[in-house]
Amino acid sequence: MLLNQFLGLAAILFCIGVYGVLTRRNGVMVLMSIELILNAVNINLVAFGAYQGDVGGQVFALFVIAVAAAEVGVGLAIVLLIYRNRRSIDVSEADLLQG
Amino acid sequence: MSQLAMLAAETQEIATNFFFYTIAIVSVLSALKMVTTDNVVHSALWLLIVLASVAAVYVFLGAEFAAATQILVYIGAILVLLLFGVMLTRAQIGHEDDLNHPQPMQGLMVAVILFATMVYALADAFGTTRLDALSEQRVERTDAVADAIFSTYIVPFEAISVLLLAALIGAIVVARRD
Numbered sequence A: 001m002l003l004n005q006f007l008g009l010a011a012i013l014f015c016i017g018v019y020g021v022l023t024r025r026n027g028v029m030v031l032m033s034i035e036l037i038l039n040a041v042n043i044n045l046v047a048f049g050a051y052q053g054d055v056g057g058q059v060f061a062l063f064v065i066a067v068a069a070a071e072v073g074v075g076l077a078i079v080l081l082i083y084r085n086r087r088s089i090d091v092s093e094a095d096l097l098q099g
Numbered sequence B: 001m002s003q004l005a006m007l008a009a010e011t012q013e014i015a016t017n018f019f020f021y022t023i024a025i026v027s028v029l030s031a032l033k034m035v036t037t038d039n040v041v042h043s044a045l046w047l048l049i050v051l052a053s054v055a056a057v058y059v060f061l062g063a064e065f066a067a068a069t070q071i072l073v074y075i076g077a078i079l080v081l082l083l084f085g086v087m088l089t090r091a092q093i094g095h096e097d098d099l100n101h102p103q104p105m106q107g108l109m110v111a112v113i114l115f116a117t118m119v120y121a122l123a124d125a126f127g128t129t130r131l132d133a134l135s136e137q138r139v140e141r142t143d144a145v146a147d148a149i150f151s152t153y154i155v156p157f158e159a160i161s162v163l164l165l166a167a168l169i170g171a172i173v174v175a176r177r178d
Helices: A003-021 A027-052 A056-086 B002-036 B040-060 B064-091 B106-124 B142-150 B155-173
Strands: none
Touching: A003 A027, A003 B002, A003 B040, A003 B064, A003 B106, A003 B155, A027 A056, A027 B002, A027 B064, A056 B064, A056 B142, B002 B040, B040 B064, B064 B142, B142 B155
């Protein structure tokens, strides 16, 4: 198998995730798209680890999974707070800091 | 005899390619459905299929522990957390009209340009680099992963532990009703 098969799949998933982050207005769906991006990065890490014959790639993929768990916890808490204050989780309406 | 071995290797190559492309197509189609569907819960369920396919890709790369962790943490914990988020922030569940930006073309253009750049860079750097992930020496044993985490990468591991604790407390403080 080619290394590029895995890297290409990761690139496709990454770009779909970027599209989701840019076009979704629902805060929870933006978080889901971010999970997609992190998964694409993880495929790259594990693929390069297998390519180099080094466990470091896999270890860093596990670290990224742990950071993603922390990120989604805090992110959902923030989304919940926005919902409680504004009765809506439309991210384009949360523009209090806009100049 | 060596001809037979070559034939066997070729057959294995075809079989692994077939399964890899099946999984890749399933994950890409599910990801596309995930970012285009107009139902929040359906979107979360499409994400489940993507996460499961990524776990299968890890198995292809000989990373069994990463695949098990992917299923346990992503499908078992993060997806349930996201569904709880949907439940707590939305009164009605089902079809919705205002989930997407009115002009999705900008996001589409950014994604396409990014993808074209990545494809060019990958083809340029790793054009035909081979990766024999399924051969015996490529499969990373789980005890090697454990050794690496608790020796070489012990400092980042401890930092991750503290980060998880901080995120846990932070999430409770932010979301608490008082």
